[in-house]
Amino acid sequence: MGRVTARRRVIRIRDGAVNTRPDTLVAEEPLEIRVNGKPLAITMRTPGDDFALAAGFLVSEGVLGRAEDLANIVYCAGAKDDGSNTYNVVDVRLAPGVPVPDVSLERNVYTTSSCGLCGKASLDAVRTTARWPVSDGPEPVRLSPALLATLPDRLRASQTVFDRTGGLHGAALFTAEGELLDVREDVGRHNAVDKLVGRALREGSLPLSGTVLLVSGRASFELAQKAAMAGIPVLAAVSAPSSLAVDLAVETGMTLVGFLRGSSMNVYAGEERIVMP
DSSP: OOOSEEEEEEEEEETTEEEEEEEEEEOOEEEEEEETTEEEEEEEEOSSSHHHHHHHHHHHTTSOOSGGGEEEEEEOTTOSTTSOOOSOEEEEEEOTTOOOOOTTSOOOGGGSGGGTOOHHHHHHHHHHHOSSOOOOOSSOOOBOHHHHHHHHHHHHHTOHHHHHHSOOEEEEEEETTOOEEEEEEESSHHHHHHHHHHHHHHTTOOSOTTEEEEESSOBOHHHHHHHHHTTOSEEEESSOBOHHHHHHHHHHTOEEEEEEETTEEEEEEOGGGBOOO
16 A cells, blocks of 8 residues: 555764755554454554454454454445545454454453463463464474574565665564465564464465464564464564463463574473474
């Protein structure tokens, strides 16, 4: 939609020299997600792949699990008072028979754990709502440190908007053999993961058994939860995990790798999938 980036005036100071110039920034706008016409959530995101983002978000909420659960997704017309479309409101229509989330109740605990809910409640919520176990697929996933070490550079090389703005998170999905399946970017790392999962849902590829999810930042509980809800067995991050993310990885049988930088990395859970040197 041509709204991924925006231009703003900036005063640059370099080695004592001052000049004014336009700068390219990553765009950030709100997206309201509705389900069958009723508002469910608002997230700040980079415009683009909005339908995939909404679908992936609803996978992590436990609402969607297969392409057949989704009737369609549309932008809501007349989102502004003058009747024009902001493209910032989407309505997800569920297939007949798919339970509609009760938007009048407090959000599910596992999606609001960052707001102070206890770790046990968050872990229990993922356990009771996950549709699939974290699975290696037909063949056991075995990853060498050497293969893992190549993934951050491949993610970075695929981040086209980051090259222009320096302000986007990236998420990439790989096969266990290191084949790059998909890359998404967003101002929010959780949105980038939702875009990956949502695209997989709409293509009928869930669960994402036997894959590796790489995120360009820290591994929070929210990202581990999204990986678990999609059936992803390996989550790797270039920065640190949180304690609750490690607890969830142990609970679900997920492999969690943090501080993946060059040939160095920390394995926090699921070390059986890593071929140790």
